[in-house]
Amino acid sequence: MHKSHVAIIGGGCAGLSAAAALVEHGYDVTLFEAGSQLGGRARTVAVETNGLMHLLDNGQHILLGAYEETLALLKKVGINRKKVFLRIPLRINMQSDNAKSAFTLKSVNFLPAPLNLLFGLLFCKGVSFKERMSALKFMLDLKDTQYQIARDVPLKQFLINQKQSRKLIEFLWEPLCLAALNTPIAKASSRIFLNVLRDTFSGNKKNSDFLLPRLDLSKIISEPLSHYIQARGGTIQLNQRVRRIEVEGDGFDIETRNGKSHFSHVIIAVSPARIEKLIASLPKLNHVIEHTQTYQYQPIYTIYLQYPPGTKLPSPISGLSGTISQWVFDRGQLCDQKNLISVIVSAEGKHQDLTQDELALRVAKELNRAFPGLNKPLWHKVIAEKRATFSCAPNLPRPTNRTAQPNVFLAGDYTYPDYPGTIEGAIRSGIYCANLIHNK
Numbered sequence: 001m002h003k004s005h006v007a008i009i010g011g012g013c014a015g016l017s018a019a020a021a022l023v024e025h026g027y028d029v030t031l032f033e034a035g036s037q038l039g040g041r042a043r044t045v046a047v048e049t050n051g052l053m054h055l056l057d058n059g060q061h062i063l064l065g066a067y068e069e070t071l072a073l074l075k076k077v078g079i080n081r082k083k084v085f086l087r088i089p090l091r092i093n094m095q096s097d098n099a100k101s102a103f104t105l106k107s108v109n110f111l112p113a114p115l116n117l118l119f120g121l122l123f124c125k126g127v128s129f130k131e132r133m134s135a136l137k138f139m140l141d142l143k144d145t146q147y148q149i150a151r152d153v154p155l156k157q158f159l160i161n162q163k164q165s166r167k168l169i170e171f172l173w174e175p176l177c178l179a180a181l182n183t184p185i186a187k188a189s190s191r192i193f194l195n196v197l198r199d200t201f202s203g204n205k206k207n208s209d210f211l212l213p214r215l216d217l218s219k220i221i222s223e224p225l226s227h228y229i230q231a232r233g234g235t236i237q238l239n240q241r242v243r244r245i246e247v248e249g250d251g252f253d254i255e256t257r258n259g260k261s262h263f264s265h266v267i268i269a270v271s272p273a274r275i276e277k278l279i280a281s282l283p284k285l286n287h288v289i290e291h292t293q294t295y296q297y298q299p300i301y302t303i304y305l306q307y308p309p310g311t312k313l314p315s316p317i318s319g320l321s322g323t324i325s326q327w328v329f330d331r332g333q334l335c336d337q338k339n340l341i342s343v344i345v346s347a348e349g350k351h352q353d354l355t356q357d358e359l360a361l362r363v364a365k366e367l368n369r370a371f372p373g374l375n376k377p378l379w380h381k382v383i384a385e386k387r388a389t390f391s392c393a394p395n396l397p398r399p400t401n402r403t404a405q406p407n408v409f410l411a412g413d414y415t416y417p418d419y420p421g422t423i424e425g426a427i428r429s430g431i432y433c434a435n436l437i438h439n440k
Ligand SMILES: Cc1cc2nc3c(=O)[nH]c(=O)nc-3n(C[C@H](O)[C@H](O)[C@H](O)COP(=O)(O)OP(=O)(O)OC[C@H]3O[C@@H](n4cnc5c(N)ncnc54)[C@H](O)[C@@H]3O)c2cc1C
Pocket: 009, 010, 011, 012, 013, 014, 015, 032, 033, 034, 035, 038, 039, 040, 041, 042, 058, 059, 060, 061, 062, 063, 240, 241, 242, 243, 269, 270, 271, 274, 278, 300, 301, 302, 385, 387, 388, 389, 411, 412, 413, 414, 421, 422, 423, 424, 426
């Protein structure tokens, strides 16, 4: 055991991955989580509807084959990825709300990346030959420039400059941008979007596969990580919001409602929306507050609709176009939540003006038009995460993991500079902070 005692503040993906990496190296670790459960923005919640308790994820999460560090970490903590994920090779099927297929793109399985996507683009349905060629040229140009651009601009502007038609933007690039960056295309960073394209469509062709959880999210992420950490001597304290961090001697005092405890190192792994108060007592971190004060946030609404027995959609995942509903998941096909359908609405929009009941009703109507024959839902539950991710704007300042205060580190999705707010970004940042302590 090292002499260091590391405090980790926040039990989301970033804090948990930092803790797992540190206990593996024999560090004494205490993780403080403000809430009553681990997982942060990627967790399963118990909700009551019609007098019955249901376990629902706070949002339908999608992982990608390109999430290397996440998949390696989950393997280390005993997760069998073949059992817990349904792996679907990239296939975008956008349906209009009158049950017609508006756009279909299938990656070609027998070819290596990026040819699997390029061939998919060449043969996609719903846009003209000229449009397909312009999408193909766009991808080839990006490959030539290694997905780099000189100046970051809003993605919509970039795509128009690259001669991507209105239809291509509507059916292909915008749904991908919303799914990956959770930011409206007119506000999203082109540079970060291209990073996602690079990691998804270059390298191994499996990088572009969707990995859809077959179990509750907490069973895949926070529970196995927490067992791993505690089995190696780490301490996890729930319901312990850290109120203050003070420099004390050659370490830090961490204050919670239970009093103060002393640590040699601190990893702050809270969301950027929560950091300001926490670091107010550390003047060397003032620039972090200046950065995060410029952040805006984007919501994700997940609408769960329970249908009567016998309900089955044509595929586990479908996209809808021209509707409030964006992606539709058949949880019966995914994870044995029979007849339960979840619908994602990413980023800001007019849906936020509706009450939750109005939104559920509207979404149910859209589903009814897109998938004729659906009955009336028996119940619905809307989970609105108002600050699901930071708005991934062009040139957003990202604080570094190492701070000007020696032995204080920042982890969290917003600190991983290449990516939008994702599980992979959070996990990479946590592991990176652990390595900064270990490899000092
Ligand atoms: C609905 C939804 C859908 C999403 N879909 C996807 C997806 O499909 N794919 C994907 O990759 N990503 C997705 N994301 C994003 C992903 O969930 C996040 O990027 C990731 O979970 C962030 O992890 P984190 O550890 O950085 O932060 P958080 O998860 O926010 O963790 C921070 C933790 O710190 C705790 N905390 C805060 N203040 C204190 C304090 N003072 N003391 C102690 N603890 C504190 C919080 O309670 C929280 O548990 C989605 C997010 C949401 C909300």
